[in-house]
Amino acid sequence: MGVITYFLLAGYTPFNRDAEMDAIIAGNYRFGPAEYWANMSDTACDFVLEHKWLASGTPHFVPEPDSM
Structure with missing residues (x-):
């Protein structure tokens, strides 16, 4: 996700x-x-490097309706 965002912001890949x-x-x-x-x-x-949604080791997802 960070690579895609980088590309969208700068117009080239970071590598x-x-x-x-x-x-x-x-x-x-x-x-x-x-x-x-x-x-x-x-x-x-x-956002590219350090946003917690991208950098966190914890998965960020919406639980299935039957698991709540």
Whole structure:
């Protein structure tokens, strides 16, 4: 989800194409070049990397109606 959001905000993926899959698995993001991110809010950047809904190890889902 973070990679998709990054792409939607910046217009490019956050990874070097040569090692893209390794970087995705490792979560190795960088916000650059600077001119693409100069006017991006801290909230948008935090959503990509640190939003609790994306970064939490706890699943976030709506329980099935019969399990409530």
